[in-house]
Amino acid sequence: ETMAMQNPPVLHKALSSLTPCQVLLLNQTSFACYKRCMPSVVRACAHGDAIVLPKPGSTARRGFLEAVGVLTANVFLTDATLAEKSPKGYQTVLDKFDGYSFLYPFGWQEVVVKGQDKTYKDVIEPLESVSVTIVPTSKTDIHELGPPDEVAETLVKKVLSSSTQKTKIVNVKERTAEGKNYYTFEFVAKAPNYTRHALGTVAIGN
DSSP: OEEEEESOOOOOSTTTTOOTTEEEEEEEEEETTTOOOOHHHHHHHHHOOOOOOOOTTOOSOOEEEOOOOOTTSOOOBOOHHHHTSOOTTEEEEEETTTTEEEEEETTOEEOOOTTOSEEEEOSSOTTOEEEEEEEOOOOSSGGGGOOHHHHHHHHHHHTSSOTTSEEEEEEEEEEEETTEEEEEEEEEEEOSSOEEEEEEEEEEEO
């Protein structure tokens, strides 16, 4: 299965607790025409980490977690321990069935969006949101998807933006943490009425 999540930053502990063959893509976005990015949050996205919890009693599965949201809303993924101690101003979503946990700003409301597992939005700024979507994938390692530049380009054009938006990849990096491979990329997507500046991380847990 593939999971997509809108708005959190980060990949932390090597995802050693992931169920077999889960792909994790984290992406955080800011809508430049509405709000300016907060440098501290940008740094958090660039260097932070996300932890996905295993699905209790699950069999081998394939997952892909994609995160799209706003840099101005400092939402991030977390593990069960942190879920019990949410930072001030945040609330926790803990989905043990699908194996993920994340924080979102207090006051955001859950909304139903077709094709998404979970979606939370800012009541005042509806473009600021965090969501999780699950779709299938047959890959077992991030390198099977292709080289970093190729994967980033495909995700940005096919998944993270519409055909009417002009996109540009700003930066792409690869790293390994505790045996897990990650692709991290930054991109800009321009629409007629707004611009999105986003950071994303992709990984597959075996």
